[in-house]
Amino acid sequence: MKWLVLLGLVAFSECIVKIPLTRVQIIRKTRSEKKMLNNFLKEHAYSLYLTSSPGSNITTHPLRNIQDMIYMGNITIGTPPQEFQVAFDTASADLWVPSVFCTSPTCASHVMFRHLESSTFRLIRKTFGIVYGSGRMKGVVGRDTVRIGDLVSIDQQFGLSMEQSGFEELPFDGVLGLSYPNMSFMGGIPIFDNLRNQGAISEPVFAFYLSKSKPEGSVVMFGGVDKSYYQGTLNWVPLIQARTWRVHMDRISMNRRTIACSGGCEALLDTGTSLIQGPRSLVNNTLRLIGATPRGSKHYISCSAVNTLPSIDFTINGINYPLPAQAYTIKDSRGNCYIGIREDSVSKSTEMWTLGDVFLRQYFSVYDRGNDRIGLAKAV
CATH class of the missing domain: 2.40.70.10 (Acid Proteases)
Incomplete structure (x- = not known):
């Protein structure tokens, strides 16, 4: 977290x-x-x-x-x-x-x-x-x-x-x-x-x-679960292990091109993390493709350009969960826009991404301890 x-x-x-x-x-x-x-x-x-x-x-x-x-x-x-x-x-x-x-x-x-x-x-x-x-x-x-x-x-x-x-x-x-x-x-x-x-x-x-x-x-x-908080049906994803809220993710893509998680990786759904986090090299490549400019610990983009940026697709259990630019950009207290994706400071032996609030605002999430699975659906 x-x-x-x-x-x-x-x-x-x-x-x-x-x-x-x-x-x-x-x-x-x-x-x-x-x-x-x-x-x-x-x-x-x-x-x-x-x-x-x-x-x-x-x-x-x-x-x-x-x-x-x-x-x-x-x-x-x-x-x-x-x-x-x-x-x-x-x-x-x-x-x-x-x-x-x-x-x-x-x-x-x-x-x-x-x-x-x-x-x-x-x-x-x-x-x-x-x-x-x-x-x-x-x-x-x-x-x-x-x-x-x-x-x-x-x-x-x-x-x-x-x-x-x-x-x-x-x-x-x-x-x-x-x-x-x-x-x-x-x-x-x-x-x-x-x-x-x-x-x-x-x-x-x-x-x-x-x-x-x-x-x-x-x-x-x-x-x-109160279904008034989401649209459509819940898609259920089994946990990798009944130990953490971690699932297998198929890939991350932009404009139908895989940009990370090639061949599959792990994804932790974490309400205690504000942003999306991943390995440094893959995050940096994603930010470069978006055209973001580093400034301190964040990468900024012109707010006027947000509507022109592509969606980022997170494919989990065969289902695409697109994250539009309006969802993965955040406006700071000065009115500047930065990308809500950041490198994970802790290196891991396998590729792992943390899907924090930037992702969870877009997708209503259900944590089912009885069946060791997570449900995802488009939030209203």
Whole structure:
């Protein structure tokens, strides 16, 4: 994961919780309700048929789009609830927030978790560290009640940062990881798995709709899929391994000519990365074909020329996902346009691309843990 800012149980089959995530509502689920749900799911293999009726249990809170670079939403931790803004990240699996234990100056500019003010907090005497593309943190592990909208995860393991760097200019307080458990640096049960185990969601699936050029409208939904956020049908892509949200990509082309991923490569769908990232030589070749001019860490193009630039086609599982120039160019705070494609600073043994928000704004994405696959469709 890399931030490139300079970086209800009412109807079992339709329990969809959409979390655009700012305000928090709390529901309680009894043990008997959880047992009923677990029994139901064992007897009925879930079938994710992508509908949501007006009467379904849907909760929506706005996920904030910060200049098309970061999407973050509110969660609460503790009793009484303490509110935090977190980045929802499909490339990591841990939840952490700043804490009063933190000695780094950057923590003072964010909301810090005050463990002594929560009656349900438990400290686990275990430390951990995570290195991201834009920063790093070290922390200690604790447990408490975590709420994401209507979803309540009881006794959830999370990290309390003690040291962190590289997050000074980033607007969110912490990170909520949505990858597989094997990606956890804390070694515990991630929040999505905990919600699933506790019967808070009826289907092991979540999905993202990311708004374009406006702060409101973005949604992350848990437990099902609302088809009003995409056009046509969802195309399902199997994961390379049931360990990360990584799929096989056939090629990347422009004007019907392959420009990268020749012979196939890997692609990670990452909501925690702002841009599209790839190997240096292939990225540089793509930027040269577009006609972009380097300026600092970015490559710029005349805004008046954007409408004349070709689309870039990402072919995944035999299906083309075109990205028009209007989608892969971004206007900065000074009104200049740059290309939302950047070289990956970490070299890898195999060719891998990270399809971040530049791609995910164009394509609604569904993350299906029950079948270890990703669904993609044109976003509305």
